[in-house]
Amino acid sequence: MEKTLTNQTLLITGGTSRLGQAFVTRALNHGARVFFTYHQASSQAEVLMQAGAEGFLLDLADPRAIDEFVKVIKSKTEKLDALIHNAAAVRDHTLLNMTEEEWDYVMSVNLKAPYYLTKKLLSFFLKKTKPGELASGKKIFMITSRVALMGGFGISNYAASKAGLIALTKSLAQELGSRKVLVNAVNPGFMKSRMTELLPEEVIEANRMASPLEQFSDPNEVADFLVYLCSDRMSQVTGQVFHFESRKIS
Numbered sequence: 001m002e003k004t005l006t007n008q009t010l011l012i013t014g015g016t017s018r019l020g021q022a023f024v025t026r027a028l029n030h031g032a033r034v035f036f037t038y039h040q041a042s043s044q045a046e047v048l049m050q051a052g053a054e055g056f057l058l059d060l061a062d063p064r065a066i067d068e069f070v071k072v073i074k075s076k077t078e079k080l081d082a083l084i085h086n087a088a089a090v091r092d093h094t095l096l097n098m099t100e101e102e103w104d105y106v107m108s109v110n111l112k113a114p115y116y117l118t119k120k121l122l123s124f125f126l127k128k129t130k131p132g133e134l135a136s137g138k139k140i141f142m143i144t145s146r147v148a149l150m151g152g153f154g155i156s157n158y159a160a161s162k163a164g165l166i167a168l169t170k171s172l173a174q175e176l177g178s179r180k181v182l183v184n185a186v187n188p189g190f191m192k193s194r195m196t197e198l199l200p201e202e203v204i205e206a207n208r209m210a211s212p213l214e215q216f217s218d219p220n221e222v223a224d225f226l227v228y229l230c231s232d233r234m235s236q237v238t239g240q241v242f243h244f245e246s247r248k249i250s
């Protein structure tokens with residue numbers, strides 16, 4: 001197998017998610033050095049660390065914990081080629097029943113943390129390789145969702161946070177373009193994962209049937225696509241949202 005991420009150093013949040021595990025495993029196989037964060041799934045994190053990834057316990061709802069994490073990362077590496085904001089939290093309720101804490105928690109993990117972590121790690125992305133020459137090939141990815149564009153019943157906090165990520169993607173693509181940093185978003189489509197397994201069976205089935213292919217999205221295929229996006233083969237695309245959805249999104 002051709003290794004497309006040799007010499008790359010990557011950081012993905014939520015490495016213990018269904019998509020995160022698939023990506024971390026593939027990125028390691030492609031020769032990358034992989035940092036990942038996790039929150040509660042220490043046994044899944046252990047498996048990834050045994051495979052060679054470097055995992056860090058981090059509550060993304062806590063900016064002070066992010067500060068400490070950034071210090072540790074900066075002590076471990078002098079470069080970061082790609083940052084993937086993948087961790088996400090849900091606190092589903094209709095607005096009538098949604099508490100302010102539920103709104104704030106989802107926004108802090110899903111939207112504020114990507115802003116805050118990106119800002120704290122920006123020096124990696126704007127670093128000069130040699131006098132007068134700016135680093136290129138640096139990439140930032142946001143994992144978004146179809147509900148960012150479609151909304152969803154009982155998930156206004158999650159949908160708003162994912163819509164915010166698209167706006168953040170497009171804004172940062174403009175701000176960082178002259179520094180040769182690429183910023184893109186990926187909507188992985190409806191995957192079976194911890195996030196979705198608690199949904200009623202009829203909702204899960206409705207999501208499957210909403211796809212013209214009548215199938216769930218495969219996290220392994222999404223992870224393969226992310227590996228491609230991280231590789232040197234993708235060097236000119238920025239400010240885009242890639243959808244693993246075949247249904248109409250508007």
Ligand SMILES: NC(=O)c1ccc[n+]([C@@H]2O[C@H](COP(=O)([O-])OP(=O)(O)OC[C@H]3O[C@@H](n4cnc5c(N)ncnc54)[C@H](OP(=O)(O)O)[C@@H]3O)[C@@H](O)[C@H]2O)c1
Nearest residue numbers: 014016017018019038039040041060087088190191193195
């Ligand atoms: N599943 C879908 O159908 C679907 C559809 C569209 C978009 N997405 C997006 O795709 C990405 C991956 O989804 P998934 O379904 O694979 O996720 P998942 O399996 O439900 O895992 C969620 C991840 O977020 C982490 N996390 C949650 N709260 C956190 C906190 N406070 N601090 C730090 N990390 C925290 C979890 O860490 P621990 O496991 O260690 O606790 C876990 O790694 C997410 O961005 C999600 O929004 C998913």
